[in-house]
Amino acid sequence: MSETSRMREIVILGSTGSIGVQALEIVAANPDRFRVVGLSAGSKNLPMLFDQAKRFKVPFVATTATAEEAKKYSQGYDGEVITGANASTELAAHQCDVVLNGITGSIGLSPTLSALSAGNRVALANKESLVAGGELVMKFGRDRIIPVDSEHSALYQCFLGGKADEVAKVILTASGGPFRDRTDLSSVTVAEALAHPTWAMGPVVTINSATLMNKGLEIIEAHYLFDIPYSRVDAVIHPQSVVHSMVEFIDGSTLAQASPPNMKGPISYAIADGDRVAGATRSIDWTAAHQWSFAPINEQRFPAVALARHCGEIGGGATTIYNAANEIAVAAFINQTIPFTAIVKIVESSVNALAQSTLSIRDLSDVSAIEQDARLHAERFVAEMRS
Numbered sequence: 001m002s003e004t005s006r007m008r009e010i011v012i013l014g015s016t017g018s019i020g021v022q023a024l025e026i027v028a029a030n031p032d033r034f035r036v037v038g039l040s041a042g043s044k045n046l047p048m049l050f051d052q053a054k055r056f057k058v059p060f061v062a063t064t065a066t067a068e069e070a071k072k073y074s075q076g077y078d079g080e081v082i083t084g085a086n087a088s089t090e091l092a093a094h095q096c097d098v099v100l101n102g103i104t105g106s107i108g109l110s111p112t113l114s115a116l117s118a119g120n121r122v123a124l125a126n127k128e129s130l131v132a133g134g135e136l137v138m139k140f141g142r143d144r145i146i147p148v149d150s151e152h153s154a155l156y157q158c159f160l161g162g163k164a165d166e167v168a169k170v171i172l173t174a175s176g177g178p179f180r181d182r183t184d185l186s187s188v189t190v191a192e193a194l195a196h197p198t199w200a201m202g203p204v205v206t207i208n209s210a211t212l213m214n215k216g217l218e219i220i221e222a223h224y225l226f227d228i229p230y231s232r233v234d235a236v237i238h239p240q241s242v243v244h245s246m247v248e249f250i251d252g253s254t255l256a257q258a259s260p261p262n263m264k265g266p267i268s269y270a271i272a273d274g275d276r277v278a279g280a281t282r283s284i285d286w287t288a289a290h291q292w293s294f295a296p297i298n299e300q301r302f303p304a305v306a307l308a309r310h311c312g313e314i315g316g317g318a319t320t321i322y323n324a325a326n327e328i329a330v331a332a333f334i335n336q337t338i339p340f341t342a343i344v345k346i347v348e349s350s351v352n353a354l355a356q357s358t359l360s361i362r363d364l365s366d367v368s369a370i371e372q373d374a375r376l377h378a379e380r381f382v383a384e385m386r387s
Contacts (some may be wrong), residue, residue: 004106007096011038011060011120013088013111015052016045018201019125019148019267024052030277037096038062040103040111046073053077060094062087086110087255093118098271100148101125104204106323106371110364116140123148123270124158127221131323132371134224135361142225146270150224151218154244154257159226161255162247170228171246171254172218173238174297175199177210180237185223185301188340190333198241198261209329211343212297216308220319223312227237235305237295242284246265249296255272260284304344311351316352317370324371328378338385350377 010027014020020041026032036056041049043065050073053061062082063070070081082090092099092111099115100123102110107124113136115122124130125148129137139144147153151172159167176199179185193210194203201209208214219233241261248254259265260282268280284290299306311318329346332338338346354373361367 006169007035008033008271009035009037011040011091011096011099011115012036012102013040013062013092013099013108014102014104014125015039016041017102019100019263022264023100023267023271024056024100024273026264026277027056029279033272033277038091038094040082040091043069046070046151046341050074050077051110053079060091062091081175083298089114092120094120095370096120098123098146098273100267100271101129102148104128104202105327106320106367109136109367112137112141113364116144120144121146121273123267123268125149127217128323130221130224131217132320133361133364133367134220134319134378136363136367138224139301141234142227145225146274147221147225148263148266149218149221150261150263150266151245152221153269155222155226155247157257157269158245158247158255162249162253166249166251167226167228167232168233168250169234170222170226171216171248172222172233172235173241173243173245173294174212174215174235175209175241176237176239176297177212179210181237182303185341186339190336193333193340197239203334204327204330207333207343210340211300211304213304213308213326213330213344213347215297216304217303217323219308220312220322230309233309235297237297238292240290240292242290242292243294284286286306293366303325304347307344307348307351311355314351314355317362317366318351320361320367320370321351321354321374322347324374328375328382332382338382342385346378346381350374355360364368 012020019266036058038060040062059079067083089110092115098121102125106128109129112129121144215235222233243256243258262281265281268277311322325347329343
């Protein structure tokens with residue numbers, strides 16, 4: 001852990017997204033602890049990106065936009081602008097205390113590897129880095145990665161309460177999404193799937209929560225982050241989203257991390273390298289009565305969780321296929337091309353068709369090739385459903 005008095009320099013990838021915006025709010029509230037030295041975002045939010053850069057006096061900005069597009073919005077900004085498809089990957093190599101990777105999707109893998117290759121610590125909110133390329137990321141070791149996902153941040157904190165060889169299993173909690181009590185999912189609309197009862201997130205993550213695909217991704221993530229077999233990674237439904245995850249030890253004790261559903265706690269904990277940031281988020285009101293419930297996941301209604309564990313046990317590029325096919329299926333559902341129940345069917349079809357032919361992932365080109373095959377298979381499935 002770092003000294004709390006030392007100023008920490010941070011690069012934020014995906015600064016205009018939910019994670020990035022909340023991270024900047026934490027920085028603004030703690031100017032004596034954090035300094036932002038780099039920001040990156042896609043081409044759709046250039047005005048917001050440069051407003052952030054000017055407000056926080058950030059010396060480096062990266063965007064997937066062209067130099068001409070960036071120039072339209074960079075008036076008044078006197079730092080360096082990095083443009084192009086690999087801009088975030090280039091910025092991630094900038095020497096700093098921590099790179100917060102808040103990019104959504106497997107495009108976040110390359111920046112993660114770039115940051116680790118440069119010797120930077122990574123506050124990882126991009127779960128796809130581990131799902132798509134966990135074998136590559138783990139070559140750099142686990143000691144330079146602090147998870148930002150609330151579930152994995154909780155596990156990280158609970159692990160401090162015991163020794164690694166005393167852990168019996170880990171238990172991820174899931175809100176259950178908007179359909180935890182709905183038996184018939186055949187007529188689910190996009191609007192219904194986007195109406196998450198607890199969290200305010202981007203559309204892809206919200207749909208993943210509705211299918212519980214996000215919990216499948218998090219099981220894979222937990223396997224890599226904590227070097228724990230898939231057979232010892234469980235998940236349960238916890239609608240209140242107050243207990244973020246638990247670690248069960250061999251003596252029967254279970255440690256849980258609890259806080260109101262707010263991402264600022266996990267974000268601040270990660271960018272502060274495991275130090276507590278005062279007032280990062282509100283605490284539980286213990287003057288009020290609370291009821292917290294837990295229930296097993298109905299894997300017949302939500303097969304994505306068992307499918308994720310199956311992919312992890314297959315190994316190779318199976319989890320890469322799982323993630324890439326899901327990206328295509330979710331986009332098709334949002335575009336109202338396929339029904340909600342087809343999302344996991346498309347992913348399962350892609351895994352069954354391709355997983356056995358993939359070998360261990362050696363480099364980014366292997367990941368790209370596997371993803372391309374998975375996306376093509378998923379797109380064919382979507383096209384067949386249209387016809």
